[in-house]
Amino acid sequence: MRMHNALIHEACLAFFLAGSLCAGAAPVFLDLRAVANTAIEDDGIADNGAGGWSDEGANDMFIYPPVQTGIVTRGGYRFNIAPAAGCSNSVIMLRGQERGTNKPGRVTVSVPKIAGSYLYVLQNSVGSVAGMPKNYTAATYTITYADGTTNCIALRDGIELRPWWTREWWDNSGRASWPVFMGGNAYSGRWKSYVGVWAFQWRNPRPAEPIKAITFSSAGKAAPVIWAVTIADEDFHGPESRRRETLARPAAAPLGYFDGKLAAEREALFAAGARENHFKGVRSVELIRNDIIAVTVDAALGRIGAGPGEEIIARYQTPATFTIKSDTDPAFSSPVHPARVGRLSCEHWNGDVGAFPQNVLYWHTFYLVLPAPLKSGNAYSITVNGIEPPFTASSVLSYDERTTTTPVIKINQTAYAPGARQRFAYLGWWAGDMGTVDYAMLTNYQVVSEADGKVVLEGKVARRARNDALSGEDVCEMDLSAVRA
Known part of the structure; x- marks a missing residue:
């Protein structure tokens, strides 16, 4: 019996060395590092032509839960996913119409003459194109065998090749596209969406003939992204109980998980908004009652940039942020802080800021309850700490009970x-x-x-x-x- 097993092992080894997988052999993971051309994270600045992924700033593949790297088994599917440290290229992106416009239209991966029953590709696509027919052919994968013959695989948009953003975390087409990783990035949660990567399974009609190359070609519409490729005799898709071990709603990201990612984008957007004069600092000071004044500021406070910036603006809703001083009212001869601060934040404007599309800019009105009432006939200087030059941090309210206008x-x-x-x-x-x-x-x-x-x-x-x-x-x-x- 031992000799019989040894002979079988020797035969399998010889078959593998000749370029084939024998039944039960370990899967072969193709090394894509030589042709990887894209990092899965952007540099935080959208459409600058220098970032990674689809060059959409914080809208990239920095997701939670994160995509695992190295040799990974998920729901029975096995891949060797290249590390994505820093901005290193770890995936192959092909040319698209909206995204990946500077990427190659096709990439060929050499295969060391490996045969197998199944080809598995971990993939997704970016830059969906409006107006295309449903399930149009978005990519073609050409298998070249050792004997020179070829086999072309058509991948349809939304079936074999799925867009990276999806509304449902369970979206799949069975063997054609099974979700291996599913999570959310800095933006997807705002739109009640998820970000995913799917496994495509192709049954090889010539499992005994070694494969010597695979050419990945884009149709030039949505940009295909290839993460990893595995050749195996094992059917990774079954059984169902194994597949569903990792099929679950992704957990929400921990508080602050995307802060670093968003900070770079926020700073770049703020600089663009400042150049376009969207930010000035203090916008108005108004009388609400003789012991309450309203100070309205824009997103120059805390350099918030776009969005409500709730976590940032809340830090400034404190008496220490504001000082009130008067040269003629003894109660305010030295700078004093309000006794209490209320706030109302409202959308002020929306539109494109520089290269950043569809942003919402907020103004924030702080209600300062003063330690003493204002006296008619005096002028008061109100300063907001947290607004840096060249933006306006102070304004003067001249109070006259007969002439000062008020919105109340x-x-x-x-x-x-x-x-x-x-x-x-x-x-x-x-x-x-x-x-x-x-x-x-x-x-x-x-x-x-x-x-x-x-x-x-x-x-x-x-x-x-x-x-x-x-x-x-x-x-x-x-x-x-x-x-x-």
Whole structure:
């Protein structure tokens, strides 16, 4: 029995050395390092022509859970995935219409005359092209055998060759494309999507004939990406219980996992936005109540750039960020900090910033509750710590109880109808996370002529609605019906 086993082993070894796999032999992993032309991570700057992956900044294959490297077994599929340290090239990307435009249209990988029942390719594609027919042929893989004959494999978009972004973590076409890695990058979660890499299985019609080369060709639409290639006699796709061992919804990335990736992109976008004058610093200082002022800043604070920047802006929502000083009001003769700070952040603008498409820029209004009320006839300088030159970090509010404008009083923006029997102005404000501003202490109002400063109407402030459902304000009204032009 021992001699029989030894003879079988010797026969298998001789067969392998001649260039074939025998039944039960270990799979052969093709070495793609000589032809790998793309890193799976970008340099953080979109469309600069110098980054990795699809050159889309933080939208790359830095995902969580990360793609494993080395000899990997996932759901029964086995590949040897090249390490992706730093910006080293570890995958083959072929030319596409939208992405990979500078990549080769085809790449040939030499095979050391290996035969096998199955060819496995770990792959995905980038840069889907709108308007293409469903399941069009996106790539062709040509198998060249040792005897010079060839076999062409057509790969259809969305079946054998799947786009790297997908809405469902279980997306697959069985043997044609089985998800081996599935996760999320810095952007995919915002769109309730996932990022994946799939295994394509091809049954070799000539399993005994050694393969000497494989040519990967793109149709020039979506850009195919080849991660790893394995030749084996084993059917990696079965049984189902083994495949499903790793088929599960990807875990969410730990807090801060993408911070480093996003920081480089945010800084590049901020520089582009500054060149286009999107960022100036302090935008306005307004009176909300004689002891509350509103300071509105743009994304120059903390160099946030695009997006709400919640984690960054929250760090500045503290009294230490703001100082108030007056040369004429003794209560503010030395710089003082507010007693409390509220905030409301709102989308201000959206569009392209430099090479970064479709960005949303936010403005942030901070509500400063002062340690003492402002006094009419004085000027106050408000400074925001965290806005660096050349952006504006300070602004002056000149307070005069008869002339200083405030957004908390609302009137008809166009005009009141001449025939209207009743005309009202409304008083109220909602200060973001600080809630409704209380104006109960204001009991009287005056209407003053701009022409000569004379009082033309006086009255009592009336409560109209508490915690109004639409505005969140405690709405007070002032009857202007007696005012005539």
